[in-house]
Amino acid sequence: MDKKIDDFYYMREAIKEAMKARNKEEIPVGCVVVKENKIIGRGHNLVESKNNPLKHAELIAIESAAKKINSWRLHGCTLYVTLEPCAMCSGALVYSRIDRLVFGAYDYKRGYCGSIENLPTRKELNHKVEILGGIMEEECLLIIQDFFKKLRMRNKGN
């Protein structure tokens, strides 16, 4: 089976997570970590709800995956996330030894996996992550854009 069929399937799961963030009025980003065709970690952005700068979707999903398999080394895992990871999360991909990253929308302003930098493939670091960007890009981007549009309208109303 074409790997890309799986990629779409798991990206839909990441989108489900993003919608959970949306329902909590968080920036809607969602993530799943997959190993051997099984979701072993899930996460959605909770920075505001938890008042914690580290509660990005990716870090939550990585932490839950590591707990699930009882190892901090996530070899053989693919991380699916609706938005291109930031610098912090890109570093976390490297340090958790994730094999592969699949993301939805590009984040041209702060994305560190191709946009302003490509951190997980830097030759100086001791682990490289294979990257595929732009899967279900239109839907992932719409979810983000809709959130900020509503936020601007609400702020205008105040």
Add this chain to the structure above:
Amino acid sequence: MDKKIDDFYYMREAIKEAMKARNKEEIPVGCVVVKENKIIGRGHNLVESKNNPLKHAELIAIESAAKKINSWRLHGCTLYVTLEPCAMCSGALVYSRIDRLVFGAYDYKRGYCGSIENLPTRKELNHKVEILGGIMEEECLLIIQDFFKKLRMRNKGN
């Protein structure tokens, strides 16, 4: 009072944290977060003990500081750490809006605050961190070097 006197004082506190990691046979890195001359967050490396790739000293200290002041924005805070932060932790400094970073030893192989990259001062990101590196460098470096020396000797013995 010269700010540098405070810097030495708080770096000694970070070293105390590094020694806690050393006693747990973790890579000995320690960190404190300071706001208005008060330590509001502490952390030492716990990646192996917790089997969690995110348990770097800096992330633990940032998380505890955010909890302490009940805000994910750590404006007005200085983070002291015995080793130059990695990519993930450098990103966390930016996203938690830390004002200032003081670190001990340079990490020429993977340091992201001056060595292979200087992430927290990148013009594209929406927050800049003031950086001072090399405070108590000799001691901080010795603690790390001693750890790896013992590790190599032990592995040789096996």
